[in-house]
Each structure stands twice: as structure tokens, then as C-alpha cells.
Amino acid sequence: MTRQVPGAEPPERLPALVPWPVRPEPRRPGAVVLDLDGTLVDTVALRVAAWVAAFGELGMEVEPQALRRWIGADGHLVARAGAQMAGREIDDELADRIDHRSGEHFNHLNATPRPLPGARELLLALASAGIPRAIATASRAGQVLASVDAVGLPARPLIVDGSHVRHAKPAPDLLLLAARRLGVAPDTCWYVGDSTWDMQAARAAGMTAAGVLTGFATSHDLLAAGADLAVYGLAELQRRILDAPR
Ligand SMILES: [Mg+2]
Numbered sequence: 513m514t515r516q517v518p519g520a521e522p523p524e525r526l527p528a529l530v531p532w533p534v535r536p537e538p539r540r541p542g543a544v545v546l547d548l549d550g551t552l553v554d555t556v557a558l559r560v561a562a563w564v565a566a567f568g569e570l571g572m573e574v575e576p577q578a579l580r581r582w583i584g585a586d587g588h589l590v591a592r593a594g595a596q597m598a599g600r601e602i603d604d605e606l607a608d609r610i611d612h613r614s615g616e617h618f619n620h621l622n623a624t625p626r627p628l629p630g631a632r633e634l635l636l637a638l639a640s641a642g643i644p645r646a647i648a649t650a651s652r653a654g655q656v657l658a659s660v661d662a663v664g665l666p667a668r669p670l671i672v673d674g675s676h677v678r679h680a681k682p683a684p685d686l687l688l689l690a691a692r693r694l695g696v697a698p699d700t701c702w703y704v705g706d707s708t709w710d711m712q713a714a715r716a717a718g719m720t721a722a723g724v725l726t727g728f729a730t731s732h733d734l735l736a737a738g739a740d741l742a743v744y745g746l747a748e749l750q751r752r753i754l755d756a757p758r
Pocket of ligand 1: 547549583705707727
């Protein structure tokens with residue numbers, strides 16, 4: 513009888529090792545484009561509550577837990593995903609209506625937005641370092657100003673929102689528009705976000721995808737979605753940007 517050493521399983525029973533993609537150290541950005549909700553302001557839970565309320569008005573019961581991962585995506589995608597969770601198929605018109613209602617609920621709930629730790633410091637440090645910056649968010653114009661102002665900057669940065677493009681994240685349109693308005697090549701930009709949608713959009717735009725663990729996604733989620741780096745918070749990100757090789 514062969515003696516089994518505890519923990520020494522035959523090789524065929526070990527899980528296959530998936531090599532982690534090794535990406536080169538990103539270079540110092542020519543510009544930084546940032547997501548808003550869950551990246552600069554602590555609003556993801558309010559976003560979820562606003563969507564749940566909008567679905568609820570139409571008799572669609574959606575679990576907040578299940579909606580979380582959709583936050584940050586194009587509003588129509590979120591509307592369709594939520595409806596599907598409630599067992600309903602919806603057309604474009606209803607998706608648009610739910611998106612609008614969710615925005616209205618969000619505005620009501622987001623009366624006193626809280627900036628995430630390090631948000632103000634990061635944007636001020638980028639300004640001091642002469643690195644152009646912009647905010648690219650899937651939200652509609654009316655929903656973003658209270659959040660941007662809560663960060664407490666001396667002047668509002670360039671903002672590109674969901675009303676400026678046909679397809680928001682994970683499509684790269686918002687990010688590419690931000691780069692164009694900043695007058696920089698997309699491949700010199702870093703895009704910073706807290707969701708998998710952000711990482712997908714950054715990769716599609718050809719930007720360095722920088723994930724921050726300030727929302728609901730884990731570092732595994734962000735790296736699997738294409739992040740070049742994933743950091744715990746904005747202070748760490750600030751160091752990574754300023755220390756990056758030129
Ligand atoms: Mg976000």
C-alpha cells in the first residue's frame with residue numbers, strides 16, 4: 513500500500529495554474545482621466561439604491577447585491593440587466609425611462625456626497641505636477657456636479673459625461689473624448705476607475721488601466737477585466753503616478 517503524505521496530492525488532481533499576465537511597468541501619464549462614482553466620491557451604494565427604487569416603481573424587484581457589479585456601466589445596460597434579473601425584457605424606450613428615473617432618485621439621495629480619501633489630494637498633486645486631468649463618467653450631466661464639487665477643488669476639472677456620447681462604458685467613447693478634449697494621445701493616458709467596466713473601457717481606449725479598490729470590485733475582478741495595476745486607494749495611486757518612469 514502506498515503511503516499518502518498529507519497535502520501531497522497527485523499532480524493530476526491539482527488545479528491548473530493560470531499564468532498571471534505580466535504587464536510592463538506603466539510610464540508616467542501624459543494625462544489622467546478618472547471615473548467619478550466609487551473612484552472620487554463614495555456614491556456606489558446610493559447608485560444601487562437609486563436603481564432599486566427606479567425598478568421598484570415598475571414592479572420589478574431587483575436585489576441590491578446583484579446590481580452592484582453593474583454600477584459604472586452605461587445606464588441602458590444597467591436598466592436591461594436589472595429588468596432581466598426581475599424576469600422582464602424591456603425595449604430601448606423603457607430602458608431610457610428607468611435610466612432617467614434612477615438619475616432622479618440618485619440626485620435626491622446624493623444631497624451631501626462624500627469624497628473618497630485622497631481624491632482632492634490626488635487631483636491637486638496632478639495639477640502641481642502639470643499632468644492634465646479629466647473626469648469621464650457614465651452618469652448624466654445633471655447628476656455629476658454635486659459629486660465633483662464635493663471633492664473641493666479650486667476649479668472644476670474637464671468633465672465628460674454620459675450625455676456627450678452614444679455609448680458609455682464599457683465602450684471607450686467617453687475616455688477617447690476626454691483625451692481628445694485634453695489634446696493628448698490616448699495611449700499616454702491612465703484611466704482610473706473602481707469597476708470592471710472602467711478597466712474594459714480603458715483597454716478598449718488603449719489607455720493604461722488603473723484600478724482602485726474603492727468600490728465593490730476586488731483586485732482579482734479588476735485585473736481579470738484588464739487592469740494594468742490595482743491599488744488600495746487614491747494615495748497609493750498618487751505615489752504610483754508620480755513615481756512612474758518617464
Ligand atoms: Mg465607478
